[in-house]
Amino acid sequence: MDHDRRKPRPAAGKVLLGLLFVAAGINHFVMPGFYLKVMPPYLAYPRELVAISGGFEVALGALLLVPRTSRLAAWGLIALLVAVFPANIHVYLHRAEFPLPWIVHLLRLPAQGLLIWWASVYTRRGPWPIGGTDRLAPEGGPRR
Numbered sequence: 001m002d003h004d005r006r007k008p009r010p011a012a013g014k015v016l017l018g019l020l021f022v023a024a025g026i027n028h029f030v031m032p033g034f035y036l037k038v039m040p041p042y043l044a045y046p047r048e049l050v051a052i053s054g055g056f057e058v059a060l061g062a063l064l065l066v067p068r069t070s071r072l073a074a075w076g077l078i079a080l081l082v083a084v085f086p087a088n089i090h091v092y093l094h095r096a097e098f099p100l101p102w103i104v105h106l107l108r109l110p111a112q113g114l115l116i117w118w119a120s121v122y123t124r125r126g127p128w129p130i131g132g133t134d135r136l137a138p139e140g141g142p143r144r
Contacts, residue, residue: 013121014065015065017061017118017122018061018062019061021060021077022058022062024057025057025059027054028054028055032051036050039090040090043086053083057080060073060077070122071124073122074121078116078119081112081115081116089109091108092106
């Protein structure tokens with residue numbers, strides 16, 4: 001079997017992140033009640049926001065897996081993660097209303113930062129962070 005080694009293939013981490021967001025986005029439509037509970041009450045149109053955020057999660061997760069749209073999708077995921085962070089704060093501040101131990105709600109806050117970092121890995125050109133050269137750097141030269 002002859003494989004073209006020059007053809008880019010998504011890294012396992014990118015596939016995992018993309019599928020994670022696709023699954024989470026689909027879950028917004030399967031279990032909207034859960035997401036409505038975590039929606040801060042000061043936001044108008046909660047049902048619509050749950051559907052919109054779920055739709056963006058599905059779309060951006062899928063687009064992350066398409067080489068041509070991967071970088072833009074990664075930036076979109078970062079923006080989405082920042083946009084939904086107030087819901088994580090709301091859940092932590094009102095953790096008595098949610099059935100998990102307080103530490104789970106506390107750890108969810110920095111976990112959002114890890115997801116942002118993970119998505120940021122795919123905003124770069126080249127095979128960062130595992131080595132190799134960047135397409136923007138001179139051949140074999142360091143990244144700038």
